[in-house]
Amino acid sequence: MRSLILAAGLVLAGCAHPWNIADVAPGTPRDLVIARAGQPVRVLPLADGGQRLQYTLQPLGRYAFIVDLDPAGRVTSARQVLTETNFQRIEPGRWTRGDVEREFGPPALVDHVTSFQGDVLTYRWAERNEPMFYWVYVDPGGVVQRAHPGMEFINSPQDRD
CATH class of the missing domain: 3.30.1450.10 (Beta-lactamase Inhibitory Protein; Chain:B, domain 1)
Structure with a gap:
């Protein structure tokens, strides 16, 4: 039973999910963010020509993640914003x-x-x-x-x- 739970956890860890944004480093390319976290709920333009990717666990979850990208499509910041x-x-x-x-x-x-x-x-x-x-x-x-x-x-x- 214990090994089944561990296996399920490893499978879920490998799936695309917004929680995978928690450790995205600056400079990470957009495609890798989407591969790890899935498609964002919204994509918004930023004033500098970059993009903001929004991931949310609302309406039932208590977390929302924002990933800001520079104009070249690389991460400048990634954070949980519902604080x-x-x-x-x-x-x-x-x-x-x-x-x-x-x-x-x-x-x-x-x-x-x-x-x-x-x-x-x-x-x-x-x-x-x-x-x-x-x-x-x-x-x-x-x-x-x-x-x-x-x-x-x-x-x-x-x-x-």
Whole structure:
């Protein structure tokens, strides 16, 4: 049984998956990134003529990976972006929905609340292995008005009813 689990782990490790971006070195060619991680969810142009590859495990996962490529198609940076430090970069009144999705990928959920006119983008992430939400409130003009974290309660007493 133990050898079966080990074999399954080795097979999965060899498959294309966004987790394979975690150790992609600068200078790695685009084709190798895609061979290791699969096709990105989105490809966006960068101001310098390069590209941004977005990989996300949303809506149920808590991680999103960004790979920036230079104009020659080589990695300049690769990182997991759903972190408290990155979310704190969001500037209400300045950032747009496009800025948010360029930096974090598509949200897990787009919702509405009666106390706000506009979309609420929900990102799932983890802080110290605790499941969290990050909500970004975008007005009808596409401008972020507020953003904040919140706990995602899993298996709470309400979930058991």
